[in-house]
Amino acid sequence: MPKDKSKPGSLLIKGGHLIDPAAHIDGPMDVLLRDGRVAEIALPNEIPGSADEKFDARGLIVAPGFIDLHVHLREPGQGYKETMVTGTEAAAAGGFTSVCTMPNTTPVIDTPEWVAWQREPERGAVVNVFPVAAATRASRGAALTDFAALRRAGAVGVTDDGKPILDDEIMRGALLLGADLNLPVVQHAEDTRLTENCSMHEGRTSFRLGLRAMPSIAEASMVDRDVYLAQRIPGSRLHVAHLSTADALKAVRRGKRGNHKARVTCEVTPHHFTLLDEDVGEYNTNCKMNPPLRSAADREAILVALADGTVDAIATDHAPHATHEKEVEFDRAAFGVTGLETALPLAITKLHREQKIRLTRIVELFTAGPARVFNLRGRGSLTRGNFADVTIFDAKKRWTFEAAKSRSMSRNTPFDGWPLTGKVVATIVGGKMMYGAE
Numbered sequence: 001m002p003k004d005k006s007k008p009g010s011l012l013i014k015g016g017h018l019i020d021p022a023a024h025i026d027g028p029m030d031v032l033l034r035d036g037r038v039a040e041i042a043l044p045n046e047i048p049g050s051a052d053e054k055f056d057a058r059g060l061i062v063a064p065g066f067i068d069l070h071v072h073l074r075e076p077g078q079g080y081k082e083t084m085v086t087g088t089e090a091a092a093a094g095g096f097t098s099v100c101t102m103p104n105t106t107p108v109i110d111t112p113e114w115v116a117w118q119r120e121p122e123r124g125a126v127v128n129v130f131p132v133a134a135a136t137r138a139s140r141g142a143a144l145t146d147f148a149a150l151r152r153a154g155a156v157g158v159t160d161d162g163k164p165i166l167d168d169e170i171m172r173g174a175l176l177l178g179a180d181l182n183l184p185v186v187q188h189a190e191d192t193r194l195t196e197n198c199s200m201h202e203g204r205t206s207f208r209l210g211l212r213a214m215p216s217i218a219e220a221s222m223v224d225r226d227v228y229l230a231q232r233i234p235g236s237r238l239h240v241a242h243l244s245t246a247d248a249l250k251a252v253r254r255g256k257r258g259n260h261k262a263r264v265t266c267e268v269t270p271h272h273f274t275l276l277d278e279d280v281g282e283y284n285t286n287c288k289m290n291p292p293l294r295s296a297a298d299r300e301a302i303l304v305a306l307a308d309g310t311v312d313a314i315a316t317d318h319a320p321h322a323t324h325e326k327e328v329e330f331d332r333a334a335f336g337v338t339g340l341e342t343a344l345p346l347a348i349t350k351l352h353r354e355q356k357i358r359l360t361r362i363v364e365l366f367t368a369g370p371a372r373v374f375n376l377r378g379r380g381s382l383t384r385g386n387f388a389d390v391t392i393f394d395a396k397k398r399w400t401f402e403a404a405k406s407r408s409m410s411r412n413t414p415f416d417g418w419p420l421t422g423k424v425v426a427t428i429v430g431g432k433m434m435y436g437a438e
């Protein structure tokens with residue numbers, strides 16, 4: 001939903017290296033966009049005719065537009081943290097052409113009217129916004145929302161994110177209803193009976209700092225139950241949000257590969273594949289998020305799962321907060337970190353350069369993977385006729401991330417001042433340049 005409503009013309013992206021995992025392309029290709037769609041993909045210099053505009057992509061990677069499955073844009077109700085304008089501007093700066101927004105706003109997005117409101121052009125979003133609506137009324141966990149009406153209004157999934165869907169019967173009902181509508185149920189997997197008043201992962205660091213801490217089992221037991229339920233409900237779709245523990249991964253693998261195969265998918269955040277619980281250091285509240293930073297063994301398991309295909313998507317869980325909500329005692333600080341502008345550089349720095357995960361796999365985790373999870377048809381690949389959403393980046397560029405220069409309204413990132421490799425050069429949404437050089 002770009003701001004500028006004028007009709008996009010044609011744009012030829014020339015000389016770049018196209019990585020489109022869904023189309024099995026990894027090589028030099030030119031891409032022609034016309035009228036908001038992909039018009040042509042061809043070997044260099046083989047697209048005839050002229051385009052209104054040209055983009056010189058020599059030395060750059062051209063990829064389908066990135067999709068973030070897990071973003072908190074804070075509107076309605078908390079525009080002092082982030083608005084749909086600033087949040088989507090940060091998304092565009094991070095290379096994301098589509099964001100899926102979480103419903104834990106004020107009020108909670110639990111009606112078709114609010115879903116429609118988030119999608120209105122008046123919100124000023126500069127990238128595509130796909131609302132994920134609440135699974136239960138006001139996300140209180142007691143009564144399911146009207147999934148069919150929410151879907152008709154444009155919701156791509158349901159969740160009570162911020163909180164789990166704890167009750168067995170309610171979760172079973174959500175998966176059953178989701179199965180009828182082919183709608184994914186997104187679980188924030190946390191058994192809150194085990195995590196009340198906790199502020200970090202349970203381990204040596206929490207002991208040293210004297211903080212009440214969350215055991216890994218609080219996540220794993222919930223994923224375990226959900227996978228069992230999904231395996232017994234034909235057609236149901238379970239998506240595990242921000243998965244952070246080795247044990248939860250075991251349950252996801254069981255669901256994906258076991259005898260009772262279920263449609264289970266999961267996402268992992270850049271902060272969980274980059275940082276550890278010990279990075280909390282001396283009560284750094286920019287390392288406080290939920291799920292918390294975990295142990296080295298958990299991170300190792302996540303890195304393996306990112307490489308071997310168990311993980312379906314990298315999602316940021318971009319969670320902006322105002323300074324006054326973070327500059328307080330650790331146990332009183334808000335949970336969450338921003339992440340839209342650091343996701344790709346962290347993936348390139350940590351996954352590609354350090355872990356030797358191929359760029360095609362990383363692009364898949366930002367494109368085809370997430371598009372499949374929420375059935376975003378026409379996105380996640382640049383085949384002819386698809387939406388003209390394109391992300392262009394320099395995989396070798398070294399730079400330093402400065403939180404003060406972020407497009408987000410908030411500054412709560414643990415990565416301020418980090419030297420990183422890999423930078424977004426241009427973000428094209430529906431054929432229009434929404435970030436980058438003209």
Ligand SMILES: [Zn+2]
Nearest residue numbers: 161162188241
């Ligand atoms: Zn969550």
